[in-house]
Structure formats: C-alpha cells, structure tokens
Amino acid sequence: MTAPRDKLGRPVVVVTGMGIMTSLGAGKADNWSKLVAGESGIRTITRFPIDGLKTTMAGTVDFVSVDPFSSTGLSERMAELVTQEALEQAGIGAKADFPGPLFLAVAPVEVEWPQRRELGRAVGAQDFTYDDLLRISGGGKYSAYHHRFMFGSVAAYLAETFGTKGSPISLSTACASGATSIQLGVEAIRRGETDAALCVATDGTVNPEALVRFSLLSALSTQNDPPQAASRPFSKNRDGFVMAEGAGALVLESYEAATARGAKILGVIAGCGELTDSFHRTRSSPDGKPIIGCMNKTLADAGMTPDQIDHINAHGTATPENDKMEFNTTSAVFGDLAQKIPVTSNKSMVGHTISAAGAVEAIFSLLTLEHQRIPPTINYETPDPTILFDVVGNKARDARVTAVMSNSFGFGGQNASLILTREPA
Amino acid sequence: MTDTVSKSGQTEVWITGIGLATSLGEGLDASWAALQEKRINVDEKGFAPYIVHPLMPVSFDSQIPKKGDQRQMEAWQRIGTYAAGLALDSAGIKGNKDILSKIDMVVAAGGGERDLNVDTGVLTAEAKGANAPGFLNERLMSDLRPTLFLAQLSNLLAGNIAIVHGIGGTSRTFMGEEVAGADAARIALSRIASGESDIALIGGSHNGERKDLMVLYEFGDFNLKDKFAPVWARKDHAGFALGSAGAFLVLESKAHAESRGAKPFAKLSSVVADLARRKQPGDMAATLEKLWAQLPRREGKGAIITGATGAEPATSEERGFLKGHAEFPVRSTGTMFGHTMETQFPLGLALAALSISRGALFPPNDSTGTEIEMQGAPTQIVVVGAGHWRGEGMALVEAVG
Numbered sequence: 001m002t003a004p005r006d007k008l009g010r011p012v013v014v015v016t017g018m019g020i021m022t023s024l025g026a027g028k029a030d031n032w033s034k035l036v037a038g039e040s041g042i043r044t045i046t047r048f049p050i051d052g053l054k055t056t057m058a059g060t061v062d063f064v065s066v067d068p069f070s071s072t073g074l075s076e077r078m079a080e081l082v083t084q085e086a087l088e089q090a091g092i093g094a095k096a097d098f099p100g101p102l103f104l105a106v107a108p109v110e111v112e113w114p115q116r117r118e119l120g121r122a123v124g125a126q127d128f129t130y131d132d133l134l135r136i137s138g139g140g141k142y143s144a145y146h147h148r149f150m151f152g153s154v155a156a157y158l159a160e161t162f163g164t165k166g167s168p169i170s171l172s173t174a175c176a177s178g179a180t181s182i183q184l185g186v187e188a189i190r191r192g193e194t195d196a197a198l199c200v201a202t203d204g205t206v207n208p209e210a211l212v213r214f215s216l217l218s219a220l221s222t223q224n225d226p227p228q229a230a231s232r233p234f235s236k237n238r239d240g241f242v243m244a245e246g247a248g249a250l251v252l253e254s255y256e257a258a259t260a261r262g263a264k265i266l267g268v269i270a271g272c273g274e275l276t277d278s279f280h281r282t283r284s285s286p287d288g289k290p291i292i293g294c295m296n297k298t299l300a301d302a303g304m305t306p307d308q309i310d311h312i313n314a315h316g317t318a319t320p321e322n323d324k325m326e327f328n329t330t331s332a333v334f335g336d337l338a339q340k341i342p343v344t345s346n347k348s349m350v351g352h353t354i355s356a357a358g359a360v361e362a363i364f365s366l367l368t369l370e371h372q373r374i375p376p377t378i379n380y381e382t383p384d385p386t387i388l389f390d391v392v393g394n395k396a397r398d399a400r401v402t403a404v405m406s407n408s409f410g411f412g413g414q415n416a417s418l419i420l421t422r423e424p425a
Numbered sequence: 426m427t428d429t430v431s432k433s434g435q436t437e438v439w440i441t442g443i444g445l446a447t448s449l450g451e452g453l454d455a456s457w458a459a460l461q462e463k464r465i466n467v468d469e470k471g472f473a474p475y476i477v478h479p480l481m482p483v484s485f486d487s488q489i490p491k492k493g494d495q496r497q498m499e500a501w502q503r504i505g506t507y508a509a510g511l512a513l514d515s516a517g518i519k520g521n522k523d524i525l526s527k528i529d530m531v532v533a534a535g536g537g538e539r540d541l542n543v544d545t546g547v548l549t550a551e552a553k554g555a556n557a558p559g560f561l562n563e564r565l566m567s568d569l570r571p572t573l574f575l576a577q578l579s580n581l582l583a584g585n586i587a588i589v590h591g592i593g594g595t596s597r598t599f600m601g602e603e604v605a606g607a608d609a610a611r612i613a614l615s616r617i618a619s620g621e622s623d624i625a626l627i628g629g630s631h632n633g634e635r636k637d638l639m640v641l642y643e644f645g646d647f648n649l650k651d652k653f654a655p656v657w658a659r660k661d662h663a664g665f666a667l668g669s670a671g672a673f674l675v676l677e678s679k680a681h682a683e684s685r686g687a688k689p690f691a692k693l694s695s696v697v698a699d700l701a702r703r704k705q706p707g708d709m710a711a712t713l714e715k716l717w718a719q720l721p722r723r724e725g726k727g728a729i730i731t732g733a734t735g736a737e738p739a740t741s742e743e744r745g746f747l748k749g750h751a752e753f754p755v756r757s758t759g760t761m762f763g764h765t766m767e768t769q770f771p772l773g774l775a776l777a778a779l780s781i782s783r784g785a786l787f788p789p790n791d792s793t794g795t796e797i798e799m800q801g802a803p804t805q806i807v808v809v810g811a812g813h814w815r816g817e818g819m820a821l822v823e824a825v826g
Contacts (some may be wrong), residue, residue, distance in 0.1 A: 120548030137643035146645030152601030168699035170601040216571040275562040302725025412584025
C-alpha cells in the first residue's frame, strides 16, 4: 500500500531530480565516484593572488567560465548548470516551463572588488573620495552592474530561464541556507499550493574579501600544505573550515504527482526542522538546546524515532567548536545510538560550500541511500578522543541505509535539519 | 482551531503588533500625527545632489539596552532590531518567553554597509601605484574590523533580533529588494493560515543614508537628484530618494490572539507576488492586474497604499494600472518615507493596518491629483509593491469583523 500522505496527513514530498557541482566536478556521477574514492577538491587558490593571506586554499570551482567574472555571476552559472541536470533527470514540465515555484539559497550579493576597482580607475585621479566614485557611476556606462548586483538577480535569471511560477524567493540562513530552500519547497507542497518545487542552492564566493572576512573571525583552517589535508572533521587537530564553492538543485514533487506521471522517485524528504539560537552571533548556546530542539523537531516532523535513523550526514565543518557541539547535541538526542550510527562529513572532501552546503549534502545523502554506501570522512588520522561518533573514516563503507539525518548550522543562530529516506514501500 | 477556520479551510490571520521607526519618527502615534500634518523629512544637502529621507533620531537604548549589542550592528540592523522591539511591545508580547520561544521570523533584508574609508583607502593607494599582488589582501586583513562581516550579513538582522529580544522560534531571511518584503509576508501568512505556525514576526529595515548603496543604484540612474518632488510628480525627473526605516508586524492566528486577549489592528487576508518579465511596455501593468484579480473580492470601502518608487518606467506602468481602479483612493509611501527597498512593503502593510484601526485613511500628499481625499473609514486596503527593477507584490488588509 503506497500512501500518498504522511503520518500527519500531509502530502508526501519526494525528490525526482538532482543536479550537483562541487570542487570535485560537475554532475552526480563524477561527484559520487570521487566522493566514495575519498578524493579532495581542496587546492591552492589560483583565481587571485594569495600573498598576505593566512588561508591560501579553498574548494574552488575553476572549471566553469564566467565572463566578466564575478562571484555572483559564478553562483548564477553554477545554479543554472545544476538546475539543467536536475530537470533533465526529473523530465518534468516543458522546456522553460517548470510547473512550480523556485526557492533559491544564494550568498548575499554586493558590488565586488573588480568592479569597484574599475570605478576607482575611471575617476582618473590619485586622490579622491567616495563622492567622486558616486559622481561617475551614473549615465548608463555601468547599468549592467546594477542588474548584476541586485540581490534578486540570480533568482530572476533562473526563474526566467526555467519558467518557474510566481515570485522566486532568494533566501539566506547563512550556512543552513541550502536546507532552508528545501524546507520552503517541502512546506509549499505540503500546504497543497503546488505539486512541484525547484529548490536550488549556490555559492561561488571564494574571493579575497570573503576569505579575509572568515579569516578575521578565526573560522578558517590555516593548514595550507598540503591543501587536500586541511579539512579535518572530528579530528583532534582540526583547526577550522575550508571555504568552498558549489551548487545543488532538487526537483521536489508530491508523491501523488510524481507517481501519476510515472517519474522515478529518488528519495523522500521525510522531515524538516529548524530552530533559532538566540545566544550569540557566531557561537551556539553552550547547552546546545537549540540544536537539540532542531533535531527533535525534525524527527517529530518525520514521525520517526532516533532508532530509525541509520546514518548522519553531519554539518561537520571541522571548526573546533562545531564538531564538539554536534557530537554533544547528537548524543543528547540519540543517546548511546550517537556512538553507533555511522557519521560522515562531506566537507572533508568538498569543503564548506556555505550557502549551498545544505542542498549539496542533502543530495549526497540521497546518493548514499541510492548506492547503500557511505562516503568517507577523509583526513581522519587522529580522532578527537572526546568525539565518540562512529566516523566513517578515510574509506567508504557499505551499509544498509534507510534514513539519513542531514544537519546544517549557521551564523546568526541558524539551525536546520532534514531527514531523507528511500521511496515509500 | 475549527472555530476559526473559514469556509476555505484557512485560519484567519490578524495583525496584532506594529513597530515603525522612520524618517517621520518612531511609534504609531508620532507616525500618524506626521501623516495627518503631511510632513516630509528630506535631506537635500547631506548627500547632494542626491536626496534622502533620514531616520528621525531614536534612543536605541530603549529597545537595545546593551551597548555591546549596538556596537555589533551597523545602522540598518539597529533600526530593524529597534522597530522589531516596538512591534513586540505593540503586540504585548515583549519579554513573554513562552510566546517569543516559538515565534517564526521572516525577515526581508539587503546587506550591510561597507566601510567607506577602507574602500577608498585601497582604491586611492592603487591609483597612486600600489600594485603588489597581495596589496588588496594585506589591506583588507589589516583594515577591516573583524566583526564588520556580521554587521553586513543579510541574515544577521534576524540574528540580532533573536539575540536582543530573545526570539527562539524559527528564522528565515529573504533577499531580493522590494518583493522580498512581500514574500516575507506571503510565506508567514501561508504558514499561519495552514496551521504550520501560530505567530510570526515579519518585516525589514533599511538605512538609506549610505553612499555605497547610492553607487549601486546610480549604476542604473535610479537616484532622485537635485530637487524633491512627490512620487507622482517625478515623471520628467525620475528616481527614488532612499529612505531609512524599520517596519515590523506581528502576524497571529485569530485563535492564538484571542486566547491571550490580544486585539487586532486589522486582518491580513491575502498576499500575492509575481515576477513580470518586463521585456515589453505593459508587462508589469499586466502582472499587477493579474495579482489584483487574485486577491479576494473587494466589497467594502477600499483604498490603495503603494510603494511606487518614482523610478521609470515602473512608476508610469503602475500609474496606468492605478488609473484602471480610479475608484480607490491612492496613497504613496515613497513620497512621505522615501524608498526603503525591502522595508517598503511591510511599511505599506503597517500603514494599511493602522489606517483601518484608526478609522481613516491618512490624507493625500501629492500635487498631481493622483491621490484624492477619502471620506469615511476604509475597511479594505490593497497594498501594492512593485520593484524598481523586478518583482511585484500585493496584499489585502481588511477590518476585522
């Protein structure tokens, strides 16, 4: 008996298309084969000079060309490519006619240094003020930059290209953004507003100022050499996250609509949860209550108990605080099971794709369900003795996986979790 | 909850709290008095030739008691955190831990201000010949304030509101200029109406007194220059004057409000939004017509409050749309408050709810005849928000009864 409704009487939300891009490569096949082989996409930055930086490596996406280059332009191009891949797989709607809304997780947009420098040069003087920049900005010469640096520009482009319906939403919940985009899609389908939603998350912001900003907050790893060994989730010698670029796209549909059109079902978004931490701008509440509450809300939303989760795709940033907090909070929710459920962090290989991470890792979780194989956490040479997770260290592990919890935690007290399962039996 | 479910199966959603801090002052009485007096607060000199509607100074201490918190924020976040506190006060839930712990926040935000000295310092040094490969890196590493990033991040407006006011429900930040404000209201309304949520804080804030923002809008020649004029009188002198404002509302299911004895200003009946392609003249007006038709039937005494920007061609398209509905008296918030971008739509919702609760639409403030007097109490107000470049939103605010 295949029930189109979940335990709470809501439409079941399934995934029928996925597209992904990370520093490992383009597409599901390439990413998955490298992920289970334990390859790292982290390398020394070549896009811009690294002199004077404490952190000189990142998981950049250098194989996609954007001209003229901007971080927002790269985010847009990656989002377009992963959406194409997802739509091709889903086979939904017609060309440029997606039958539902777009929810886009995207890094906050701002005028970038190449454009600011162009403006500075155009002033044509050695000494000038911001007023001089302002004076030469008008007249139409830079009108393309207005469009490029609107916060809504990436979503507007995707909506027009793929023909999504209604007002596309651009959102940011910091490092939880990708999970939030999925949650918004799930909610819209559960409310019966739409049968399908396109959830996309993208981040192409490895640029000098972004790197400096995280560096000044002491959030980044400085273990630059070799770059592949920098991201060390759950290790004793972890020292921060590694910035990375990437994008993920998911086509969500109600189970009813997907089966009616004979679509192949790739997995189920069984539960979503989020809970705000009002303790501090960058740190979690020391008691971990908001994260614990977030995981519990997600279990309740899925109508599941901790013993039904057989894999955790961790946030696992490799910052000293995050990984410890994640173990403590997971233990509070899962009890002894926290030490038995296999846990992995994709960030050991692809780095932290920030705004895209929640979607990228949801897709890796769905691929884990499909292949019944858990990708490793690489660079796991010296386990942190206080983190007693069963970390899938260094080598992929075959396992029976029926339900995965994927966690995302971000600056500004943002916590979001997802539970992904296989097709309803 | 069955007693509050209407025929459509949706829960009625009330506006039970409003917080405003704008160029006309703070709080509902001061805002209302300024509107009655047709007061407009513009600064034509400070950013000349550009015109701004500066924030009327407020005592941030009263809503953000810790100086340390204030220091961690830039102006746009302080304005928003302040206005959010006023909204919680207005709803009677400030400090009510039980309720604050479950509020769902949907905030419309842009980004924070840059450090203009750092930017010009780098650019002038480069103009003087600094060209070492790591020059930019070294200057940014040494000159940027470490916590400035947190004052710039879009979702840290919501983060600061959570920290300062102790909100522990959920938190989502929507970006995308004007329509982000409409989408924030739209999603919060859908979640409450469907029973996913009981109570939400929505809104946005904007600091218009920023040269870095003026550069961005100057790229598209959108800034109003030299001389102030009401929005409808800018046809041959197009543009918007940026305004500083924070506008937040508490939205609540009727059942939740009644259970705690809260009184509504008005009910939020519908919010709709779309993305016109705006490739051909008339595209945007056609989308506004489509949204108008999607709103529930208007049978009461109606009015329109629009966030029309003054930028072209959007404002002329919107004027054409409004002409087709000339029986509805129109008010433009852009004339009185300036263009507050993500905040303009929540500001329109706030003024609609306030007008309904006070039994009168505020007077027209326009030299072109587009805005006409309204006799009697409005019972239905349509809030219109069309972006200067993209995005269209509309809402229906109605008297409870």
